[in-house]
Amino acid sequence: MKKGLSRKDTILRGFVLFIVIFAIIIGCGALAGLFARIILFTTGHAPAEESIYGQGLTWLILIALLLLARYYLKYGNIAKYIDSFNAVIHVLERIAKGDYKARLKEPFNEHKSFDELVKSVNNMAADLEQMENMRQEFISNVSHEIQSPLASIRGFAQVLQSNDLLSIAERKLYLSIIESESARLSKLSDSLLQLAVLESESMNLQQRPYRLDKQIRDLILACEPQWRGKKVDVEAFLDEVTCMLDEDRMSQVWINLIHNSIKFTPKGGRIRVELHQHGKTIEVHVSDTGIGISEEDQKRIFERFHKADKSRDRSNQGSGLGLSIAKKIVDLHGGGVRVRSTPGAGTTFTVTLPN
Structure with a gap:
């Protein structure tokens, strides 16, 4: 047994080598018959299977091809290719058992096809590791x-x-x-x-035409006790826009953005809500003069359970899910959400939607 190889590795390597040799013999036999036919046809002789001369020529060609194959097996470093496949199989086994940190070293082989295979396996392992980390973080956050x-x-x-x-x-x-x-x-x-x-893939939007400006105006008025209680001025500049969206789902988006603005805007601050239509695109801006969001937090603001202002977790009792839900709803409508903020100078959320 080769030093460093387990019994399982030795058996796998031997099996692969047997398959390779068997395939070479079959292939050489077929090639020998084909070459013999071509030679006999060009020289005007009978087919190989109908003459002793033809059969002898076929065997000679077969022996020559097998000798070439033997030379390749001996000096062509085929064992290296078998070991390469063996390494790939080992990494895949580790990934299947939940070890998502398993990787293949790059560059793996001088052949481009092997390098592509290695990159695919490593990328798959990296994606699975990221998903596992997100799952663990999600469980930890829910538990907390x-x-x-x-x-x-x-x-x-x-x-x-x-x-x-x-x-x-x-x-x-x-x-x-x-x-x-x-x-x-x-x-x-x-x-x-x-x-x-x-x-879930079964999620179906109930899209129908309705007045988006009226929906946003009604929701701002519904939040009046909150913003009046903090003496926050709310300005609304809403173009008359009829849209084709899921009204109930979109109300969650606007309520979340308005509530966030009220929550993080100090007394005497100002909130500005704008609605405009540019061609076939709707834009809604919700701006405030609140505490703002750091550049680092802006990158993660739409992640589940992420809270930019951790010092306010207890007083505001937020779960960190509102913006994740809002973004998911907008994404399902084929739109997008972006944030622009400066700490201490306020925040603007911009929602773009097709119409």
């Missing part, structure tokens, strides 16, 4: 978001059960916190369900 309100609910419930000396005001406060945290859990569950539905 669920554990926080559950811990609050459990803690305050235990206090209510074990302490009979609490005042009525304290009991009401603790019960209101339990109710608030329960609502937070319910909202998180709804958001996760929405993402699952939006990302």
